[in-house]
Amino acid sequence: MSKPAKSQWDFGELFPPAATRRVLSVGELTADIKRLLEKQVGAIWVGGEITNLRAQSSGHVYFTLKDAAAQLSCVLFRGAAAAPRHLLADGRKVLLHGDVTVYEPRGQYQLIVREIELQGVGALQAAFEQLKQKLAAEGLFAPERKRPLPPFPQRIGLVTSPTGAAIRDVLHVVQRRNPALEIILAPARVQGEGAAREIAEAIRALNQFAAQEQHKMPLDLILLTRGGGSLEDLWAFNEEAVARAIFESALPVVSAVGHEIDFTIADFVADLRAATPSAAAEILTENVFASRAWLDEMPLRLRQLARRRLDREQNHCAALAARLARRHPRRRLNEAWQRLDDLQANLLRGLKTAAHARRLKWHSLAERFARARPALALKSRRETLRQLARRLNALGPEQVLARGYSITRDAATGAVVRDAAQVRSGQRLRTRLKRGEVISVAEAWPCE
DSSP states (O other), X not given: OOOOOOOTTOOTTTSOOGXXXXXXXXXXXXXXXXXXXXXXXXXXXXXXXXXXXXXXXXXXXXXXXXXXXXXXXXXXXXXXXXXXXXXXXXXXXXXXXXXXXXXXXXXXXXXXXXXXXETTOHHHHHHHHHHHHHHHHHTTTOGGGOOOOOSSOSEEEEEEOTTSHHXXXXXXXXXXXXXXOEEEEEEOOOSSTTHHHHHHXXXXXXXXXXXXXXOSSOOOEEEEEEXXXXXXXXXXGGSHHHHHHHHHOSSOEEEEESSTTOOOHHHHHSSEEOSSHHHHHHHHTHHHHHHHHHHHHHHHHHHHXXXXXXXXXXXXXXXXXXXXXXXXXXXXXHHHHHHHHHHHHHHHHHHHHHHHHHHHHHHHHHHHHHHHOHHHHHHHHHHHHXXXXXXXXXXXXXXXXXXXXXXXXXXXXXXBOOOGGGOOTTXXXXXXXXXXXXXXXXXXXXXX
């Protein structure tokens, strides 16, 4: 029996049932890839150019290593002490040694950096470390053999290229800060084949020059310098011949090679290392420059000190005058008089207050006594009544009549006549005098 034809919508073979498939989560897939990378690739060396360099506050450094074909994320953790971090810079080509892995939260593969070398200088770096260890073991770097520099050098020997940027930097600083400093140039190549030999010969030549007795002003020190560059450019200063010449020099040697981050064998052997050629010139002229500045500022400082001293003395005199005024006998006498006035015023206020209090108390006692003896109170009341009666009598009409005045009334109604216009002709009037009354009849008068 033949099998029925499959429908065009039957996708069973293309999509098998879920029970027969293995479905990975994103995290599981990323973890598998991470295990494969770490197992199959592991620790490697890789070269390229640094870009997107980011140093975090945590101490970790993140950057990208790229070439013309691809990019690789890299991380240098804070604990990677063996890796020289100062070699990391955008645009710098380096060789990195580390472990390839995957940063699972982003599903991004990256290199965990363990070692860093500038690209193409791995062999030179190894030779540098080997010579450094050898010379250190011989005591060429010992701090106790370092000699102090003269505080005010007057003549120095300069070993550098006569056409490089370093000599221009040194001369510019010296001219600005101490033009009197004399410089004896011992020219030498500072880069390329034979440069180390020329540098060593220049150091020895300056020592021989300083040893000649006919020179009334011998050299005070030697400055060995050149500008910045790569490890290959600075290699002449890492040669053993230069290190031996510095160590054997009877004159103190200052080394100022490259930039601040560059260190050479010459720096370790020299009596003093300066970060740059300009920094070396500033160190050598510091005391003279400071002394000149000090002398230039001295008149102003003297004026300031004199003014401060004068102000202090004036303040002291003012304080003494104030103390004298406070202790003068007249002031003390005035204060005593003022105190006496205050005491007298307080005494008067006290007496007045006490008298007032006594008066109030006396009145209170009098009232209480009067209430306790009615006869005395009655007598006092009678006396008061008599006084009021006398005052009332003085104001009464009898007293007015006694002074010659009279009171006229209407005889019929008894109303007091106060205006002549109120009186009619033939009206009977009664006029009261001091003694007795007068009956009269009004007649006509011109005012009508």
